[in-house]
Amino acid sequence: MISIPFRRGLVVAALLLGAQAIAVPVSAQEDAAAIARGGRLYDRFWGENKAAKPTTDHQAYPHKGGQYGKDVSWRCKECHGWDYLGKDGAYSSGGHATGIKGINGAAGRDPAAIAALLRAAPHGYTEAQLSARDVSDLALFVSKGQVDMMKFLDYPAKKARGDVAKGKTYFTTLCAGCHGDDGKKVQGAPPLGSIQNPQEMLHKVINGQPGEAMPSLRALDTQISVDLVAFMLTLPQR
Ligand code: HEC
Numbered sequence: 001m002i003s004i005p006f007r008r009g010l011v012v013a014a015l016l017l018g019a020q021a022i023a024v025p026v027s028a029q030e031d032a033a034a035i036a037r038g039g040r041l042y043d044r045f046w047g048e049n050k051a052a053k054p055t056t057d058h059q060a061y062p063h064k065g066g067q068y069g070k071d072v073s074w075r076c077k078e079c080h081g082w083d084y085l086g087k088d089g090a091y092s093s094g095g096h097a098t099g100i101k102g103i104n105g106a107a108g109r110d111p112a113a114i115a116a117l118l119r120a121a122p123h124g125y126t127e128a129q130l131s132a133r134d135v136s137d138l139a140l141f142v143s144k145g146q147v148d149m150m151k152f153l154d155y156p157a158k159k160a161r162g163d164v165a166k167g168k169t170y171f172t173t174l175c176a177g178c179h180g181d182d183g184k185k186v187q188g189a190p191p192l193g194s195i196q197n198p199q200e201m202l203h204k205v206i207n208g209q210p211g212e213a214m215p216s217l218r219a220l221d222t223q224i225s226v227d228l229v230a231f232m233l234t235l236p237q238r
């Protein structure tokens with residue numbers, strides 16, 4: 001018993017007491033971190049897990065030798081969108097359009113079934129690219145981590161349905177230590193205001209930035225992340 005880690009000990013104690021109400025929030029907290037990690041892998045897996053950057057086009061990518069680089073064709077977001085809606089979302093047209101459907105139809109599906117999809121055709125991710133844990137986190141993200149971006153963002157206007165003043169308060173207290181009040185402090189990174197892509201911003205604020213110490217706001221009310229996006233869209237673009 002002594003060697004049981006603290007949190008698992010709590011679950012065991014809860015089960016012994018038959019007190020499931022205690023056990024459920026413990027596993028939910030663990031899930032939130034795993035789901036957020038899955039979201040960062042969805043963004044750019046080799047930035048998060050330090051796997052080798054791909055050097056050939058993904059077999060299912062329609063724009064072979066395309067303008068964004070061969071590695072980009074392996075990012076989940078490149079085929080399925082920052083908004084998870086694929087051809088029915090922000091990537092319905094423009095240079096990133098692939099005609100591939102979103103992952104929204106897989107929300108709520110058994111994570112084991114989603115994990116199996118990632119190893120099989122058309123995906124074919126190898127163990128060297130995505131470990132068992134990586135695939136498990138990605139599957140949790142797909143099953144439980146998707147946000148309905150159309151509800152929170154105004155697509156035609158490229159704006160967020162958020163409160164800019166609240167977003168500024170959140171930003172200056174939570175984010176400016178690394179990013180600066182003007183979004184330009186991270187060395188070698190483009191100004192945050194230059195992104196002007198609310199879907200990309202919202203995904204990154206909720207899940208964090210691959211491989212960086214940046215926090216994930218997944219455990220907080222989604223509207224906080226939306227308010228932050230509304231504010232970041234007003235930051236200087238250069
Ligand atoms: C190069 C393009 C491409 C990339 C990159 C890609 N996928 Fe897919 N994905 C597809 C295609 C094509 C399908 C099949 C779509 C269909 O059936 O019409 C698919 C299907 C899926 C489905 C099933 C959707 C459904 O409604 O049944 C899920 C879930 C999924 N992908 C998740 C991912 C995840 C997670 C990643 C990143 C690890 C990823 N995909 C990367 C092309 C891609």
Ligand code: HEC
Nearest residue numbers: 174175178186189190192201204205209212213214215228
């Ligand atoms: C511990 C430092 C740290 C904190 C705190 C932090 N970030 Fe970041 N963030 C980074 C780094 C480093 C990057 C990567 C910059 C790059 O390479 O473009 C990044 C990237 C981003 C990006 C994507 C930029 C891009 O060009 O792709 C967004 C959006 C962002 N952060 C928003 C936020 C918001 C909003 C907060 C507060 C809730 C926040 N960050 C807090 C360090 C931090």
